[in-house]
Amino acid sequence: MPTQITALDVTKAYDGRPVLEGVTCSLAVGGRTGVIGENGSGKTTLLRLLAGRERPDHGQVVLTAEGGTGYLAQDAHLPPHATVQEVLDDALADLRAIEARMRLLESAMADGPGGADRAGRADVAGRTDGPGGSGGGEAVLSEYGDLLTLFELRGGYDADARTERAL
Template sequence: MTLLSISELHKSFGDRPVLTGVSFQLRTGEKVGLIGPNGSGKTTLLRAIAGELPADSGEVRLSKQAGVGYLPQKPPVMGGETLRRHLERAQKPLRKLEIEISRLEREISSCPPAESTRLNRLLDRYGKISVQFQQQGGYELESRLQWVALGLGFSHSDLDRELSRFSGGEKTRAQLAALLLQAPDLLMLDEPTNYLDQQGLEWLERYLIDWPRSLIIVTHDRFFLDTVVGRILFLDRGSVKSYPGNYSSFYSLREQERLTQARAYTRQQKLIQKEEKLIREAKADERSKRQASSRQKRLQRITPLELPERKAGFRLDFNFRGRSGRRVIEFQGVTKRFGVRPLFENISFEVRWGDRVALIGPNGAGKT
């Protein structure tokens, strides 16, 4: 069943076209990765689907009553409520059922046995709501809230902190946690791994593998895409092309396409050059002029092929061309605190000439 249908979507900013006829469909329960060069319009497309940004033309159609959740790259503006309250609001439909169940229990307990008709009506409604509450995981509301919060790197004490005191990265993680608890029919995540440490990243991977609803992810983490998605949407030069499989499958298919396009372009260029040379060197007699005119018309009918863009390359030269001692950095018993809070204590290590070191650790461990 189709959950989302995009048809001929166009969007420009001033005289700069960003989306030029984007069309694709997304099935219920399908997980796709949306990738493309920086500035190709990935965030613009997500915002158009979420209804935050009107398109110039085209159509975005969602299944009737389908809910959409969108995590932007930039940290959201949040008020003074606590993290716990923020996450509980994401569970609002189930919280309302919980309140209704409690109300019905009070009415049932106070209903006189003589009022059998009213009692049966209350018991019938109580049974239906209880089944609905159980099927939607209502009896695990608190444990689920804590599981998601802790999985994304928050501590138990963070649940009672005010969001206004959170850093930008913490606010983004809080919004991600709320969306996971909200469980919309279509979840769209724009660079969700930016503010996650390795442990949080691995937790989110496992969570999204089991995610039963539709999912669109924008991320530069190809390993994350390999683990989570089953289709790639490649956005480039204003349009989208769909590739089956994960990122590795896409990369293989894309390389084959690039090679095929390059060969076709080279063949066409050789043909054009050959025909142009024959036209230039045509003799002055009538027969040669007719042949040159015929060749010129053939050239005009040729649709020029585009040369595939070369893959961007980046090279770092770590070779050192000066003088240096063998010991580049040395820490001896270094301690750092913020107020009364110790960040690290008595750290000792050294980095020697030629070492290549990775500095890793949980969020807030003090890497920066």
């Protein structure tokens, strides 16, 4: 399995107190990893480093997660009655917004010339590929392509299946 996250000789200290020293590890795509240790032993620090939330004092963390990484802080301030599903839905909000925008652009492109105007979609109306353009044209197609690439890289097509497996 290819490696998705690698820590190489990572060291981290806070106020001169070393928390991690010389840590090296690799996490494979699709693998599951547990981090076990006593309170104050650096578990949360390691996870923040691996997620790219902090930088090591020494060493290197290499992320090859094309779609990015997700991180839910252990001390996240969540609504007291929030369900795990609601927390996951909130974490996927950006991905859902990308998908909604893609669907809007698909509809505008399917409506043909002037389709965005007829559908009352002011956010895509007026985008043309020049005089007499298609009411969406190259700008809409280009935006759609960019969003599609981002959606795929972030695992948009299997996000719901991964969420179901995690629950």
